[in-house]
Amino acid sequence: MTTEEAMRYSDLRFWAIQHFSNILFVAILCTIGNMLIQRVPLSYKKFRYSALYFGISSVAIIISVSLFALRN
Numbered sequence: 001m002t003t004e005e006a007m008r009y010s011d012l013r014f015w016a017i018q019h020f021s022n023i024l025f026v027a028i029l030c031t032i033g034n035m036l037i038q039r040v041p042l043s044y045k046k047f048r049y050s051a052l053y054f055g056i057s058s059v060a061i062i063i064s065v066s067l068f069a070l071r072n
Contacts, residue, residue, distance in 0.1 A: 003016075003017070010068075018064065018068075019064075022061070022064045025060065026057045026060055030053065030054065030057050033053025033054060034053075036049050037049050037053075
């Protein structure tokens with residue numbers, strides 16, 4: 001199936017395009033957050049960075065799943 005054909009169907013578009021791009025975005029965001037957490041010596045800043053980066057990643061996953069569920 002080509003990309004043009006996958007864009008016509010919401011299920012295929014989600015699994016072929018949106019799922020991959022969301023996973024890639026969340027993985028990059030978590031990796032950046034993890035690198036920053038390891039470099040900071042103060043524990044309250046570590047908790048702040050982890051809440052920020054992993055929280056944004058979790059919200060991105062929840063939004064992606066909920067948008068897919070609402071479309072169907």
